[in-house]
């Protein structure tokens with residue numbers, strides 16, 4: 001596979017700097033994202049809320065292997081994170097042990113290149129996808145779409161905006177019931193897996209249906225608040241990161257210390273957060289794609305969301 005299109009908008013990162021980011025250094029394996037299931041859930045929700053125009057554009061951009069379904073490609077960015085080594089820091093952002101996110105302070109890679117974090121990546125791939133339909137576009141828009149769909153999921157996983165010192169909970173060892181895990185993995189995978197086992201008969205589709213019901217039911221009043229943010233020029237990704245660091249502090253890290261056992265108390269109090277973040281990510285991904293591929297751009301009016 002050829003190298004992906006330049007990552008960040010040029011005003012943020014000159015091409016030469018971008019090339020320098022590509023490196024083959026080996027690194028320890030870390031949990032990097034909502035697990036596969038989390039990403040599939042986010043994208044299955046998004047698919048339901050795409051406008052006709054966006055659904056058509058997505059279908060055209062998807063690789064043949066996707067069988068026309070966005071959700072099948074949403075875990076892809078994790079599969080290429082060793083091959084596209086420069087993309088590793090684009091899955092998250094870390095703060096210096098504080099419960100707020102500041103783009104200028106926190107959105108960089110280990111070489112302090114600005115924009116190289118999950119928020120910069122969402123803005124960048126949104127920008128690239130705006131060139132859809134432009135015959136002079138030099139981007140691989142199939143990859144842009146697969147990256148965007150993945151990173152909108154990631155920015156909603158609270159610990160993808162966590163503390164640098166513990167790598168978003170990766171270095172915090174815990175027991176999830178009787179199993180040894182780290183806190184990051186609990187939020188990427190374990191909470192979802194336990195919910196699927198206990199509530200949804202181990203079926204991902206049943207869980208997605210339950211979240212969709214909640215969207216038209218319990219959360220219907222909230223959705224209009226999920227749609228808007230102060231930023232009319234780029235995406236709202238900066239706000240999603242701010243929400244995530246707040247949730248990390250108030251729920252993910254709260255009352256957790258090294259080697260603690262997390263069980264029912266933690267699961268029942270944190271699972272509602274995970275459900276809501278998955279649903280928010282799905283709705284917001286659909287909104288971004290509807291903006292990109294519809295007539296309305298982010299500085300125009302917001303398109304009302306409708307289940308297709």
Ligand code: ADE
Pocket residue numbers: 030031032033091092093094159160161162163164166167168169170
């Ligand atoms: N590696 C370092 N920090 C991380 C984070 N917040 N999320 C995922 N992986 C990381």
Ligand code: ZN
Pocket residue numbers: 032033034077078091150154
């Ligand atoms: Zn990821």
Ligand code: ZN
Pocket residue numbers: 031032033034035157160184188
């Ligand atoms: Zn992760």
